Amino acid sequence: MRARARISYKKQTLLILLLLIVPFLICLLLYNLYTANTVVNANILQENKSKLRVYSSSFEKNLSNIHAFMSTTVANDTNFKVLGYKVGKLDAFLSANEILEKSKNVMSMYDIVTGFFLYSAPNGLMWNEFQLKTETMNRPKLTEEVQGMMQQGDFTPAGWFVRELNAESYLVRVFEYKQAYFVCIIHLNRAAQLLNMDGSANANALLFASGDMRLLTADPDLDPSAHVLTTNSSGKPYDTTKVGEKKYLFIQSDFGVSGVKMVYLVALRSIWANMDSKQLSLLFSSILCLLLVPLGYYLLNRSFFSPFKGMVHTMNSIKDGNFDVTMSNQSPILEFEQMSETFNEMLQEIKSLNIKTYEQMLEAQLATMQYLRIQIRPHFYLNCLNNLYALAQNGDYKQIQEMILLLSGYLRHMFQESPYFVSLADEMRNTETYVELQRMTQSIPIYFSADVVDELRDFPIPPITILTFVENSMKFGMYQNKSLIIHVKVRLLKNDAMNYVNITILDNGKGFPEEELSRLNSEQTGEDSQHVGISNVKRRFYIQYKGKAILSFSNSNGACVDIFIPYSEPESQAEPETNNGVV
The missing domain is CATH 3.30.565.10 (Histidine kinase-like ATPase, C-terminal domain)
Structure with missing residues (x-):
């Protein structure tokens, strides 16, 4: 039988390293192109950060004004205080109507408001006033869920909080006096659309997300299967995220609601849009060099990875009590074959000693x-x-x-x-x-x-x-x-x-x-x-x-x-x- 050709692992390692270093040097030339593209996107990032700050500031100001209206009504409006006690239905209706009339004026000034609700627990009565532009929403279902939330006390009275109503995310604010409740709800998806009026024109998306980046809103231009945003910086001065098949620059901003973030996704510019013919030639050369990497990996796997993996597998089998296994000696590396033969002889000796001891x-x-x-x-x-x-x-x-x-x-x-x-x-x-x-x-x-x-x-x-x-x-x-x-x-x-x-x-x-x-x-x-x-x-x-x-x-x-x-x-x-x- 013809003897197999064997070489030292040092020579084998040297050959493999040479095969990897040369492509690496070529790929290093492409780094400049990568850096240029990164700078362009970083500039786009700074521009849209300012836009997000405007959106966030505007939204936070609207929330503050709505909060001021509600707190003033609860503190100073006697009509609201009447609802905290058991009164006749007519008196309760008249008091609630006065408050809801004022709420209509507030909704006309702030389009983001979906609706106001009044609930009087002593009288068991519920009133609501919806934004005229929300006809498509299931108003009875929303009213029922808000009433259930008040009856069960399942809300946070300290500030704005997020709640799932009618299978969609809403921002909710509740004020309470005795057993009377004044509630405002804001449909986050609609609020994002109102704030991002130019989003459809440039394929950018304004979204709301929880602290763990779970999306609370959707966008018609985004993949509907997207529920959680995962960011990736990869050492760049900006974060990116992938939604479906599209990649976006990722910008986020906290505002005055705990655990809720405003997220702005900017369509990431393709590298091809900024490349000339010379850069394209350099890119194709790099791709050709990258094709050599699998060959280098194959040689590494055949010469080093597979023998090491076989050794680990054999040792784990012995650890589990299986002494019938042997280490393969089919590696072209001379030292690995010597190690396998020595290990198998040692294993046979251990086996004999174990049998005698048993x-x-x-x-x-x-x-x-x-x-x-x-x-x-x-x-x-x-x-x-x-x-x-x-x-x-x-x-x-x-x-x-x-x-x-x-x-x-x-x-x-x-x-x-x-x-x-x-x-x-x-x-x-x-x-x-x-x-x-x-x-x-x-x-x-x-x-x-x-x-x-x-x-x-x-x-x-x-x-x-x-x-x-x-x-x-x-x-x-x-x-x-x-x-x-x-x-x-x-x-x-x-x-x-x-x-x-x-x-x-x-x-x-x-x-x-x-x-x-x-x-x-x-x-x-x-x-x-x-x-x-x-x-x-x-x-x-x-x-x-x-x-x-x-x-x-x-x-x-x-x-x-x-x-x-x-x-x-x-x-x-x-x-x-x-x-x-x-x-």
């Missing part, structure tokens, strides 16, 4: 589980043998026979069970057999009851879990001349975060000593000479459930043990897979 961990875990099972079961067997010995001393041979039959059936069942998990039904059956064996040897009655939800009878749990705590109640919970009562309850607890199976073992015995409760409820799983069975259950739960199961010990008229085991849906509750005999 096998050792499994063997240690298996040994721990076997030790715990061997340690917990003889505790019960020795108790049974002691009980048989006591019965033999008393000569109660019939009871010995019954006990041996129960014990042999119990042991046969135990030896057939999985060493790691048994069903909840089997665990309860073994526990009931154990209680029956204990009843045969005790002079004091023992009462045992269980309440298990049917859907949990097949739920898998570690063997001898419930039996250990029932045995503990037998050992430590009995009083002289007092019947021992043991109750086991199993239920399913569901919440959004995690579902748990809750197993409660409760007796009426002496309970746990107070000095032992804190130690039993701790997360420690070490040896306990007094409660060997409980200690082993805690250690088995820690190994098998990785710390997700919870054991809680308390006293409630006796000893109370609560076990919480994570629960999943029935299809995923099968016994966990084993590896070399380890869960």
Whole structure:
């Protein structure tokens, strides 16, 4: 097989840089043309900034005069004060009519006003006066929404504010006296058209926008899909924005309404309009040079970017635990191929070490589980043998026979069970057999009851879990001349975060000593000479459930043990897979 040609990455980098630098020098010549175009647009910007200041000043002055009229009416006009009280309909009408007549005069002077509204809450009456030039607006709908705004108190009394009425943006001013309201609304879209009387002639647009540049008005010359203006300066002395397919110079001005801006868009002059033949030739030369940039990128990508990307992808896969991946060594760069070969050899070595470590961990875990099972079961067997010995001393041979039959059936069942998990039904059956064996040897009655939800009878749990705590109640919970009562309850607890199976073992015995409760409820799983069975259950739960199961010990008229085991849906509750005999 013919060997692939390889070169040093230094030489490859030098060739690529040369290919990029030469076009860059040519493009640098075009910068002068770009600068000239920028200066032209900057001059246009200054000219239209002055125009926007005139628009903004005029609009703000109109708002100030309207505000003065409304505040004077509310403060000094007795007709308005009448509306704040419960009066006859005729009196209310006459007072409102006087105010609206004055409002007509104001609207004749200020075309930007859409309408005035009077609302008397004590009388439940609403009056309005609209600008004659607003016939196309849905006046009943506007009146209804303004009345709803007054009734709900959903307005800002401190100054002008923007509100959506009849699906369009309006500037609103509300004055209030007791429960009488004087409202002025200004349709922002119409106000922008009135202010920008020469906008249609030069394709410029005067708009209103919120503080985050969301458009509150529209313009017939703009793309109707435009809702938010995004500005871009790119290092130029002016901002630009794009609306649809057109670019505009972007000029903004704040005025006396908080959170509302006046925006003026000036059609951006095309660079072609200012270029002569020499400049056009220079531009086409630059375009030709720019066509070489993709070639340079292709070489960079093939020689550097792709190999680096492959390395990062391989490392991320290894980080996620996938040690079967390898690093590709198909790069034409000699150093990259050497790195790939070295990395793959190192990865193979790590893989071998991980397998050995994992096998050792499994063997240690298996040994721990076997030790715990061997340690917990003889505790019960020795108790049974002691009980048989006591019965033999008393000569109660019939009871010995019954006990041996129960014990042999119990042991046969135990030896057939999985060493790691048994069903909840089997665990309860073994526990009931154990209680029956204990009843045969005790002079004091023992009462045992269980309440298990049917859907949990097949739920898998570690063997001898419930039996250990029932045995503990037998050992430590009995009083002289007092019947021992043991109750086991199993239920399913569901919440959004995690579902748990809750197993409660409760007796009426002496309970746990107070000095032992804190130690039993701790997360420690070490040896306990007094409660060997409980200690082993805690250690088995820690190994098998990785710390997700919870054991809680308390006293409630006796000893109370609560076990919480994570629960999943029935299809995923099968016994966990084993590896070399380890869960």
